[in-house]
Amino acid sequence: MKVNQIKQNCILLILVFFVLVGCSNRQTSAQVKAFSLASTQLSEQIIQSYELTNESSIERKVYEVALLSDDEVALLDDTSIDSIKGLIDNKKNQNSMKALKALNSYSKALGALSSADINNDMDTASKDFYGSLGSLQNSYKKLTQKDLKVSNENFALLTTLVNTVGKKISEEKKEKAIKEIIIKTDPFIATISSEIFNNIGSNEDFILANLRSTYNDKILNYRNLVKKGKLNDVDKKIKKIKELMQYSQNYKKAQTIFKDVKKATKKLEAAHHSLFISLSSPEKKHNLKKQISQLVSYSKEIKNYYKSLLEKNK
Numbered sequence: 417m418k419v420n421q422i423k424q425n426c427i428l429l430i431l432v433f434f435v436l437v438g439c440s441n442r443q444t445s446a447q448v449k450a451f452s453l454a455s456t457q458l459s460e461q462i463i464q465s466y467e468l469t470n471e472s473s474i475e476r477k478v479y480e481v482a483l484l485s486d487d488e489v490a491l492l493d494d495t496s497i498d499s500i501k502g503l504i505d506n507k508k509n510q511n512s513m514k515a516l517k518a519l520n521s522y523s524k525a526l527g528a529l530s531s532a533d534i535n536n537d538m539d540t541a542s543k544d545f546y547g548s549l550g551s552l553q554n555s556y557k558k559l560t561q562k563d564l565k566v567s568n569e570n571f572a573l574l575t576t577l578v579n580t581v582g583k584k585i586s587e588e589k590k591e592k593a594i595k596e597i598i599i600k601t602d603p604f605i606a607t608i609s610s611e612i613f614n615n616i617g618s619n620e621d622f623i624l625a626n627l628r629s630t631y632n633d634k635i636l637n638y639r640n641l642v643k644k645g646k647l648n649d650v651d652k653k654i655k656k657i658k659e660l661m662q663y664s665q666n667y668k669k670a671q672t673i674f675k676d677v678k679k680a681t682k683k684l685e686a687a688h689h690s691l692f693i694s695l696s697s698p699e700k701k702h703n704l705k706k707q708i709s710q711l712v713s714y715s716k717e718i719k720n721y722y723k724s725l726l727e728k729n730k
Contacts, residue, residue, distance in 0.1 A: 444591040444695060445530040447704060448598070451691045452527025454711035455684050459520035461715045462680040466513060468725040469673045470502035472666045473627060504623050504673070508559075512616040515555040515608055516677070519684060521548040522605070529578075530594050538590075542578050549578075549601075556608050559615060564604060595695045602692035609685035616681075617674030627667050634660055669722055676718060687711055 481492070525545040532541035556564040577593045577600070638656050641647045647656060687707035694702045 444595050447691060447694060448530040448594060449527055450708050451687055451704075452523050452530070454708045454715070455523040455687060456520060456527065458680055458711045458715040458718070459516060459523065459684060461718045462677055463513065463516060463520065465669075465718055465722040465725065466504075466673055466677060468722060469666070469670050470504045472663075472725060473502045473504050473623065473670060504670070506619055508615050508618045511555070511559040512612045512677070515552075515559050515612050516681065518548070518551040518555040519605070519608065519612075519681075521551050522601075523684075524548075526594075526598075529597075545597075546578050552604060552608060556611065559611050564607065598688075598692055599696045602689060605688045606685055609681050612681045613678050616677050620674055624671055627670050631660075631663055631667050634663055666725060669725060672721075676721075680714065680718070683707070683711055683714055 481497075522545075525541070525548040528537075528541045529545045532538045553564045556562075577597050638647075638660060641656070642653070647653050687704070687710070690702050690704040690707045693700055694704045
């Protein structure tokens with residue numbers, strides 16, 4: 417495990433402890449930091465898994481080009497090669513993942529805002545967070561062709577709050593401003609998460625059919641090589657069979673990637689809402705600790721499940 421990952425896990429454990437036991441001072445920042453680290457870790461992991469799955473799906477297009485007739489090959493040009501893209505990377509899926517990346521930027525910027533030293537880093541952190549709000553709006557519009565319903569009053573208030581945090585203010589005022597920011601952004605996070613959930617994987621059946629076709633082509637190609645006596649060497653056969661096994665694993669992972677993106681998005685939404693409840697109505701029962709713990713465990717689950725894709729692309 418990398419040193420940075422060890423540090424991140426240690427910090428996360430400490431922050432979860434603060435969320436559990438509470439603290440009289442800076443409890444808001446502790447809760448926000450715990451959410452930020454866990455949500456950033458999960459969103460980055462699922463984004464990477466999606467991108468690796470998409471890369472593995474390029475093989476279908478490569479096979480189509482490889483199986484062209486001699487006459488068709490003569491017409492092949494650089495434009496044809498450049499047009500080879502992953503099967504799962506259609507417009508709706510692209511825009512859904514851009515929205516998920518915007519959520520990732522929001523989580524990361526929120527953590528930086530709550531962690532920033534009131535004397536040094538606040539201005540940069542507040543600008544980054546303000547930029548993340550813009551990314552949420554833009555990605556939502558690309559995904560839905562509609563504007564994110566942020567009233568002028570709410571947006572003006574958010575701007576004021578972010579600007580307030582960017583100034584040299586007391587720790588107490590900073591905590592209060594961050595709390596208000598989360599209360600105001602929670603409906604937007606829920607709206608964007610729902611759209612990602614509803615739009616990702618819109619052509620799933622087509623994608624899986626193509627990936628299955630590629631797998632069948634690979635098996636057929638192996639049979640033909642054996643039949644023509646081009647794999648008489650046992651080591652060559654073993655190598656080809658291992659390639660088939662690897663592709664079979666990747667095909668199975670492609671069958672679940674959309675479900676995993678949906679599940680991860682819902683977990684991120686639920687954790688943010690628990691953070692919202694813990695800050696807006698601390699007297700109410702909330703399960704923030706449980707939600708953060710689920711983000712961490714699901715992130716590890718995703719990493720382990722898509723490990724073969726990661727190793728293949730090293």
